[in-house]
Structure formats: C-alpha cells, structure tokens
Amino acid sequence: MNIEELTDNFEFLDSWEDKYRYIIDLGSKLEPLPENYKTEEWKVKGCQSQVWLVPEKRGEKLHFYGDSDALIVKGLIAIVLLIYSDKSPAEIKSVAVDNIFAKLGLSEHLSPSRRNGLIAMTEKINYYADIL
C-alpha cells in the first residue's frame, strides 16, 4: 500500500472509532522490529509510550523499522513509515508530513504539545536522512 491508497481508505471512515480501529489494524500489520533493537539506544525520547525507530541503509534508500508498546501509537508509526520508509534522503527531506496528516484528519497527533512521539519520530527520520 502507498500513501495515496491509505488516504483513499481513510475517506471511507466516517467516525473516529472506525479510524482508530483501522489505525490499530495498520499497527498490527507493521513489519516487526527485531526484539534485540528494543533498547534504550533505539528509543525515541519524549513519548508517553515507548517508541523505537531503527534505520537501515538499503542502497541509496533508507528503510525504517518502528514499534511502540501502545497500539494506536504503533498504527500511527505504521503511517509515518509508509510515508518515509524506502525513500532517498532527498525524498525524505521533501515530505510534507503535516499535509498528509491533515488530509488523514490526524493533525492532532502531530501537534508538538502531544507527547506521543510522532513529531520526535519524524525529526529523527530527518536526522537520519542527513547523516546516513
């Protein structure tokens, strides 16, 4: 699935309940993060749940693994990774994540005052795009 398909799917979801159920479902299908990466080193700081992010260089592109112990957060991570993973650093830098989240009706989750780790995660992805 790409982000366009995801946006289309979201349009069929009228209530927040359906949206959250779908997000939880996305999280359950997220590519698993190997257990040995669930350490302090790979933790994204500043979250009310535990969030991990691990980059992997694949040729010119960056692949990301992510996980969280909170399931809605995990689903939101799945969306973030759908947006960013397997892209080149230049592509990563050009992503307008705010617009995508606004289209999905999930802007509140990218608000800096929500400490759910998604902002910290997008910042970290951008950081990896700079250094890897």
Add this chain to the structure above:
Amino acid sequence: MDWIEEIRKDFPVLGQKINGKPNTFLDSGASAQKPLCVINKMMDVYTKEYSNVHRGSYLLSEEITSAYEESRRIVQKFINAESEKEIVFTRNATESINLVAATWGRKFLTKMDEVLISEAEHHANLVPWQMLRDEIGFVLKIFKINDDGSFNWDDFQQNLNGNTKLVSVTGMSNVLGTIFPLKEIIAAAHKVGAKVLVDGCQYVVHQKTDVKDLDCDFFAFSGHKTYGPTGIGVLYGKEKILEAMPPYQFGGDMVNVVTYQSTTFDEPPARFEAGTPAIVQAIGLGEALKYMTNIGMDKITSHENELVDYMHQRLQEVEGVTEVGTAPHKGGVFSIDLKGVHPQDLAFILDKEGIAVRVGHHCAAPLVRRMGYESLARASFGLYTNHEDIDRFIAALQKAKTFF
C-alpha cells in the same frame, strides 16, 4: 446533589463541548478549573485597580498593596497560621520547596544529617533534596509505603532517628491518593528534633488544613490547584524558622538598608519576595480560597469522599481494571491500569469521548515504577466533579476495551 449543579455553573469551562461531547474534566489534580469569581476579580484588578505594590505613594498603589496583603491574610486564615508573616508568596509549591532547600537547607543541614522523605513523593519533593545532598553530603533516606499505597508506620519509624534533621512528606499522594497521617508523622519527627515540611499540593484542596493543629514547620501548596490562577504558590513557615533563614533571591522589595557595598534584608515574608511579585495572581488566589471557604471545606470533603466511594465501586464493574493505590484513607485521585490497553491509547480514546485524564508517570516516576508500572492513567476530582463524570469515565473505559 443540587448544590453541585449550582457550583458547576461557576465554572464556565465545564459547559464547553470537547470533541462534541460534554466536558468530563478529570484532571483537577494537575490543575483545577477556575470559578467566575476568580476570573472576574482578576479582570477587575487589571481593568480598575492595577499598579505595583509596596511602592509609590498614590491611591492605586496603596489600594493594590492592601488587596495583596489582604490576600496574605486570607491564606493565613485558610490554613490557620498564627501570623500573616508566616505566609510567603511563591510561584508554586515547587518553588516553595526549592526555597526551603536553598535557604533553610543550605544554612542548617550538614553532612552529618539525614533528610527523610517517602516513596510517594512528587519529583518536586525529591529532586531538590537529591541536588542539595550532592552539594552538602547529607544522607537522603526514603521510607517505604505499603503495596496498597498506604502509609507504612514501621518503615517510617525505622528510618527516623536522632540524625534526622528534616522530614519532607506529601500530605496526599498525587498518584495514589493516599492521605498521610500528618499529625502523627509530625509529632514523631519533632520528638527526634527534626523539622517537617509538608507538600500540601493535593492535601490542601481536599480537606480543612490547620497548620497550627498539624504543627508542621513548613507547608507548601500551589494556587492553581486550589481553583486559583497559575504563577502563584504559598510557603508557610513558622515565624521563628523563617526569621532564621537567609534570603532566597536578591533584588527589590526585600531589602532594608542598601549601600553600594552592603545590604541588610527585610523581615519575612518580604525577605523571600524579591522583585515585583505576582500581584494579580495573589489576589486571585485569595478570591479562590474565599470561594472554597464559602462552600465549606467540610462539604467539599464529604462530597469528594462520596465520589471516591462511588468511583471505587464503579471501577469494580470494569473487568481488567487495577486501581493502583487503595489505601483506606484516600482522596479523589485514581490511577488505573486497564489490562491490555496502554495508558497512552486509553487517553486517545478518552479524549475523543471528551474526557480529560493524565497519563504517564505524573512527575513521580520512581513511585509509578515502585507500584510496578511505567505509565498509568489518572483520573482526579475537583469540588465540581459529579456522578455523571464518573459514569462517563466508566462507560469510556468499557468502550476503550472494545478496541483492543
């Protein structure tokens, strides 16, 4: 119950819709909503009476100085202090405790001494003592609480000895709701010659506070939790003790004679209120305390006790819920774990239902860990909380479970 519905009209924000749902505000333990009388009073001061205090020989300044000092007397009466000189205005309880650590602590604690606190302390009553210990080298002792969150008399006594110079404890835990037996703690501490500081942030909101009867040496609380504004807090200290303490910060309004080379300092409380204080906030706090007094602290306590029983009873209906902190004597603070539902996810869902709770470690990370968790969801009550709030909370817990 009718008076609660009347009271709720004093808090306009409670009538706001949140995500299209009734505002179910269960985060008063973090900060309480403000009644109209407080909001209006502050508006009045800004629109009709504002100027600086303690200086300027003109009418507005005289009037606002007297309103500011009247607020101090309201605080004095509210906690039954002996004298208004024992009431120092600070930013919040955190600053009150830091003030004691920085002034009394630096002057009177040595590396031979011990400071005793409980496992149930907020970071504000833990970290200042850790920092001061690193500086001075005294021993920081932590006495245990019981697994249900209740006060552990045996462990407290085992840790209390002739070297204990300060016992610094919460009056009511912001995570567990436990109300500590302050009078007994203070009497025991005084017996070994220790001073006692009470972090009264949660305690002062929920029942009548009488510092004379408690006989505590210091009592700290925040205005914003007592239905007053942010930016104003209180440190109560016994007059003799405050008199022996050096200033906290230096500047205007706290000095006696200043030359270019030397300065003598004012008496308490002015000695501890350097610079222009939070004037309007202090007056707002006075108004908030009057509001609580007019309702009656006994009435507030019995309403809250009834809600605590009701919440406790209704939580039993929710399968998989663990109430963390079930001390027999507890106030309106409920930290819960819902099996299979991460507190963060729970908060997302509650928010959509218009319910405000706090999730995380509640600025008491060691305590949450000691109870066996990394993160908890906390519902806390105010005087305006009603049975419908609890009903909506319980219904939302049941709903949250269907997602996972």
